[in-house]
Amino acid sequence: MPLFGYHCTACGEDxxxxxxxxxxxxxxxxxxxxxxxxxxxPAPPPQLGDPAPMCQACGQFGTCPGHAA
Ligand SMILES: [Zn+2]
Structure with a gap:
């Protein structure tokens, strides 16, 4: 899920x-x-050295049963 940073322009809270x-x-x-x-x-990058490709369709690492090429 996307986690975004915001700055409140009403009270200045971050x-x-x-x-x-x-x-x-x-x-x-x-x-x-x-x-x-x-x-x-942005989502944290995958750990270095992780050989598993990322599924372009759902973002799941490794072989995705639903979107495997
Ligand atoms: Zn506020």
Whole structure:
């Protein structure tokens, strides 16, 4: 699930929140929806040396039963 960093423009709080679809994030401090994206939090890279390819369809590492080439 995507975890994004946000900066609340109402109270200045920086927080991270899981975002589903296009729902606006809610500041945990003041409850405001007035926020802007702060830092992108890309998924951590796979461990170095991991020989398993990543399934392009679902992002699962290794052989994906549903999307195996
Ligand atoms: Zn706030």
């Amino acid at each position: 927080y991270e929140m899981l975002v589903f679809g296009s729902e606006p994030p809610t500041c945990p401090k003041c409850g405001s929806h007035a926020s802007e994206r702060a830092l992108s939090r």
